[in-house]
Amino acid sequence: AQSVTQPDIHITVSEGASLELRCNYSYGATPYLFWYVQSPGQGLQLLLKYFSGDTLVQGIKGFEAEFKRSQSSFNLRKPSVHWSDAAEYFCAVGARGAGGGADGLTFGKGTHLIIQP
Amino acid sequence: DGGITQSPKYLFRKEGQNVTLSCEQNLNHDAMYWYRQDPGQGLRLIYYSQIVNDFQKGDIAEGYSVSREKKESFPLTVTSAQKNPTAFYLCASSPNTQDYNEQFFGPGTRLTVL
Numbered sequence: 066a067q068s069v070t071q072p073d074i075h076i077t078v079s080e081g082a083s084l085e086l087r088c089n090y091s092y093g094a095t096p097y098l099f100w101y102v103q104s105p106g107q108g109l110q111l112l113l114k115y116f117s118g119d120t121l122v123q124g125i126k127g128f129e130a131e132f133k134r135s136q137s138s139f140n141l142r143k144p145s146v147h148w149s150d151a152a153e154y155f156c157a158v159g160a161r162g163a164g165g166g167a168d169g170l171t172f173g174k175g176t177h178l179i180i181q182p
Numbered sequence: 183d184g185g186i187t188q189s190p191k192y193l194f195r196k197e198g199q200n201v202t203l204s205c206e207q208n209l210n211h212d213a214m215y216w217y218r219q220d221p222g223q224g225l226r227l228i229y230y231s232q233i234v235n236d237f238q239k240g241d242i243a244e245g246y247s248v249s250r251e252k253k254e255s256f257p258l259t260v261t262s263a264q265k266n267p268t269a270f271y272l273c274a275s276s277p278n279t280q281d282y283n284e285q286f287f288g289p290g291t292r293l294t295v296l
Contacts, residue, residue, distance in 0.1 A: 074222070106292070108272060108287035108290050109225075109287040111285075155225065168230065168238075171227075
């Protein structure tokens with residue numbers, strides 16, 4: 066079974082500084098990888114996804130992530146954070162079910178991002 | 183507007199009562215999912231359905247039940263057998279069951295059992 070680890074529960078970054086959120090996964094084949102963002106009391110919004118091809122993927126709101134198979138990582142980055150980026154960030158992995166088709170996602174426990182003025 | 187709706191946003195129930203959470207989508211998606219979110223625990227999969235009249239258990243299905251009578255609807259019932267039902271519940275849908283597409287999430291329902 067697949068699993069996802071987000072080692073940082075909380076991260077504090079100054080506005081305008083760069084950001085990197087870590088994500089490590091465990092899966093036997095090429096994974097499908099996602100980053101979602103959640104504002105308090107809201108649903109999840111997709112930031113970006115990796116299925117195959119170029120290992121550096123661009124997402125919305127200026128975010129990017131790099132898939133590194135050798136490190137089993139899919140870290141999220143942003144060169145300059147804004148106060149509006151304060152939220153909960155989730156990394157997720159998806160796997161094709163034994164019978165084909167899309168099963169549910171496996172999520173990490175999330176990283177809470179705090180932006181300092 | 184296309185999207186996923188969940189109702190109600192907040193729900194309060196007494197211990198021992200069953201309660202049904204609504205999830206509707208007008209995106210014409212084939213697959214639908216229910217997740218439970220607890221503080222510091224991320225999201226955990228309860229049930230999912232890839233086609234009408236068929237569904238599968240996720241990682242924490244005990245104490246929950248679902249139905250999929252229509253493509254656009256996937257209600258979740260939290261039964262009295264669920265030991266700790268207070269949580270934030272998120273419904274999601276995905277457009278294609280043969281290729282892996284991202285899941286689109288509703289706004290969630292916060293259930294509090296008193």
